[in-house]
Amino acid sequence: MKKLFLPIYLGLSLFFINCSSDDNIIPDGEQEEEEQIDATAEDYPAQHFMWQAMNIFYFWQGDVENLADNKFTGPNDPSYIQFLASQDDPAAFFYEDLCNNHVEAVGEAAAVDRFSAVVDNYEDLLNSLAGISRSNGLEFNLYLGNNQIDVFGVVNYIMPNSNASEQDISRGEFFNGVNGQDLTIENYAGLLFGEDATYTLNMADLVNDNIVGNDKEVTLTKIENFSENPILVNKIIEQNGIKIGYLMYNGFLAAYDDELNEVFGTFKSEGIDELILDFRYNPGGRVTSAVQIASSVYGAKTDEVFVRPRFNAKLQEQFSTADNFTDVTYDSETPLNTLELSRVYVITTDNTASASELVINGLEPYVDVVQIGTTTVGKNEFSNTFVDDPEGDFLYNPNRINQINPNNSWAIQPLLGRNENADGFSDYTQGLVPDHELSENIENLGVLGDENEPLLALTLSIISGGTAKYQAAEPYPADFLTHSKMYQPGKNNMFMDGLITSF
Structure with missing residues (x-):
């Protein structure tokens, strides 16, 4: 790279x-x-x-x-x-x-x-960009109630080894209050994402299309410097004689690149026939990690273009060189485990953004990318971190921390440009549209990685050629508001870490 x-x-x-x-x-x-x-x-x-x-x-x-x-x-x-x-x-x-x-x-x-x-x-x-935050380990979606004022949450998943993982709470559960206060459009941000490290969720049920509180309470505490492992689920599913690798990957984080490479090593050694990448809750992250996962899918084709960055008029001529697929991990330069597939299945939702979309778009010219779920966010721009270090071109460099202005701790993460694929396509600001559409149903989210979980079940039926036989229940018509990762500083990010460096 x-x-x-x-x-x-x-x-x-x-x-x-x-x-x-x-x-x-x-x-x-x-x-x-x-x-x-x-x-x-x-x-x-x-x-x-x-x-x-x-x-x-x-x-x-x-x-x-x-x-x-x-x-x-x-x-x-x-x-x-x-x-x-x-x-x-x-x-x-x-x-x-x-x-x-x-x-x-x-x-x-x-x-x-x-x-x-x-x-x-x-x-x-x-x-935040490294997956480290003040977190209790609970990830959730928030929705508006029928009156467009009340707010309720639904648990998406719980991070392993987090505070939430030790509590009586699980994927698919509802909550509609915090510390005895009903959540509304006015107070939800302060109650859920404010300064208080500890809060109590007031749990709820969906009854006759209404969110109704129950007597259950769950107290959660945010842990300082908690690190999320983005590899939530990885397994091999055997179906009708087909070996299918399944990976639920929730963030492109450099610290886990070597572990990600090991997952692909297992898929390779087991001789999988098909691969499912589950990006439904993946808001993005480091571009070098996106290059790695795309290369593991397609191959170490270091002479073929994965992405071509487009900068402003000042920088474009100097930085117009494309970035190709890779044969090593970026930081440790470990040889990459590659599958060299001609087809990949990707699960997406309206939480799928940035580097996740980059993998889909970057693979499109070479691989049959079959997208299942709902339309993605549509973040086709990349960014980098800038701090008050003029002699380092303002680009954050961990080796120059002592050169950052001690009187100014502010940082910016501005959009620097757009990434286009080998065919020159980058126009997906309205999101990438699935080939097979199915929304998550908050009445039946299922267990992530379980073959009966609706989005995975649909994907498996497509692989086996039984799409016409698959029948999913009509999703509950909830009005999506936001999701918990949107309240992290590095939200929906496609970070060109390592690809742009001061002279």
Whole structure:
């Protein structure tokens, strides 16, 4: 796998080369501006760093007036300093003044940028991208009640070795309250994702199409620095003489790449005939892990294009080289176990995003990808983590932690570009549509990895050629609101870790 190197002078020169010698002239009669001139860009370190990084890297840099190369004459330009001071909240500055119609600023209907993110502590973001978070291990979907005000949750899965795994709670259970308070559209975020480490879920049942509380309570405690293993289920299913490998993979996390390679080693040694990748709850992650899993499916075809990144006009010419399939894991460079399949089955839902979609799209030119479930999120852009380290091109580098501005812990995760496959296709912002559609039914979620679980059962019937015989119950018409992983800093991320590096 190649690495993309960014010479430090490339972006910074665009901002500093035109600094004017008379930047400190104070306009007459403008006391407010006089006071502003006394300030410097360094007085607004978060906003100053954000502007510089976005001016270089942001995919839509050419479409955002505030990021134009000729917008300001330099870091001492009074207009620039006033611009930095225009928002006290760096997050509001990022979303409203630097991003291209961000969903946080303009809403879903008018949004262009749905996924760029900002956090006030880069360590939180980095941990999230590594699958490390403050977590009780419970993953769930949230839905609106019939009145569009009440909210209820349904448990998707429970992470092994977590606090939730020690409690009396399981996949498919309902809850409609926290600490005795009914969940509503107004309070659910604070109650479920607030600062309290411990809370008690008030469980519920679905009775005659209504969510009705029962007497069961489950107390959960979030553990600091909990690490989720994304390989939730892996097994071999034998059906009608066919050996089928099944992998439920819930995040593209570098720390588990070697373990993932071992799973494929088992599939290879057992001589599987077909493979099912279950990405239904996978919001994305590291691109290098996506390259690895795609290569394990298709083969170590290091001379064939897996993905071709498209950057902004400033960077495209330098970084237009495609990234090919690989024959080793990225970090440990362990030889890759490959299956060299001509077909793969992928289970998806509206929780499937980013690097998961990249695997599907990247394999399409080479492999018959049979998609089962519902339409994916539609995140076809990639990103990287930026911190206040100008000499490192603002790209986070674990070897340069001491070079990060100690007075500025803010980090941004802006969209840098789009990944297209070998056929040049990247236009799936509306999501990737399944070949065989079936929504998860909250009345019957089943057991993950069990052959009778509805989505897996449908997939197995497709493999055996019995699709016409498979009959699934009509899913309960719940109005989906959000899911628990959307409240992590690295939500729905496709992270180009290792593929873009400072010079």
